[in-house]
Amino acid sequence: MQSLHNLSLEELMQFLSKEGERPFRAKQIFHWIYECKVDHWEKMTDLSKNLRFRLKENFLISSISQRNIQESKDEETTKFLWELSDGKLVESVLICSEKRRTVCVSSQVGCPARCAFCASGQEGLMRNLTAVEIFEQVYQIDKFLHLKGERVSHVVFMGMGEPFENYDNVLKAVYLLHDTLRLNLSQRRITVSTVGVVEGIRRFTNENLQVNLVLSLHAPNQHLRKKIIPYARKYSLEDIIEAMVLFAKKSKRNITYEYTLIKGINDLPQHAEELGSLLKEQPCTVNLIPYNPVPGLRLQRPEKEMIENFRHILSSCGIVTTWRYTKGKDIAAACGQLALQERKHVDFVAS
Ligand code: SAH
Numbered sequence: 306m307q308s309l310h311n312l313s314l315e316e317l318m319q320f321l322s323k324e325g326e327r328p329f330r331a332k333q334i335f336h337w338i339y340e341c342k343v344d345h346w347e348k349m350t351d352l353s354k355n356l357r358f359r360l361k362e363n364f365l366i367s368s369i370s371q372r373n374i375q376e377s378k379d380e381e382t383t384k385f386l387w388e389l390s391d392g393k394l395v396e397s398v399l400i401c402s403e404k405r406r407t408v409c410v411s412s413q414v415g416c417p418a419r420c421a422f423c424a425s426g427q428e429g430l431m432r433n434l435t436a437v438e439i440f441e442q443v444y445q446i447d448k449f450l451h452l453k454g455e456r457v458s459h460v461v462f463m464g465m466g467e468p469f470e471n472y473d474n475v476l477k478a479v480y481l482l483h484d485t486l487r488l489n490l491s492q493r494r495i496t497v498s499t500v501g502v503v504e505g506i507r508r509f510t511n512e513n514l515q516v517n518l519v520l521s522l523h524a525p526n527q528h529l530r531k532k533i534i535p536y537a538r539k540y541s542l543e544d545i546i547e548a549m550v551l552f553a554k555k556s557k558r559n560i561t562y563e564y565t566l567i568k569g570i571n572d573l574p575q576h577a578e579e580l581g582s583l584l585k586e587q588p589c590t591v592n593l594i595p596y597n598p599v600p601g602l603r604l605q606r607p608e609k610e611m612i613e614n615f616r617h618i619l620s621s622c623g624i625v626t627t628w629r630y631t632k633g634k635d636i637a638a639a640c641g642q643l644a645l646q647e648r649k650h651v652d653f654v655a656s
Pocket of ligand 1: 418466498499520595596597
């Protein structure tokens, strides 16, 4: 059945006309769904019983359902596990800091990148999410916040999956999030994170959007990068950086590189120095993220002094760094962790 989120206001009006209803009811329905966050046709009390029945017969409002929710002790991070219509699981994280309400969304079930430190790619790619499945993660969390009088302010594509391996659906989801009749999120508050799919970066550059783009770098050279990110074999680091620089030029934006620091692997002073010379001519920021332990992986988070030293070396090369303290550690908030836990539990129960 078709999702209502896929329908434009005009298309809904056309449906209503065919049903012998007045077209203005389309705005009423959008108001119920996107302003009042009502996702049951029965609750739209100012529509006739017959119309509610016809709408229910023709359109879905929810195509994902909440399977689990976990809040961190500090209440800053809430993790949502969703079940899709085919029973597959994906997750989103809500991060609350001061006035920001950021949702980290998944774009695929599993991930083809298979980064050594990440839970999402452990079992490879299962399937792409549809645009509506991506959009609905934000819609449902907006509904959750609505009860507290709050709303989603930012969206980052940093959950499970590689957004540019699901380019068309991600772009469509961006337009749904931005739609003034729907969540009305400013493009500047949406960020897409990529592992470095060169044709994706180039295509995205030509869309001329206001959406931010960040690159998951994690290593200062191709040799080490391939070890940390098996997918990195597909593209040379040179081509990826060239594409990012072109994006920055065209969009007049600073570049953000994400660098997950893993003890003894990519956190040594020589890595910082190499990174410094790789990026020194660029208008960029390096976001340092200490590795967040994933059960079953034998990797470690660096000591604080190592991170400080790494930062110091980059700063002396003139590179701006931010250090993201990983929020929600007690609820396994890094990309893909809850879904992995849940699947392992399901497998355990089933066997
Ligand atoms: N495929 C995209 C989007 C996934 S988000 C990409 O690679 O950019 C990926 C980000 O999640 C990485 O940049 C990394 O910063 C973060 N991440 C995932 N697992 C992590 C872990 N165990 N510890 C720290 N950061 C992690």
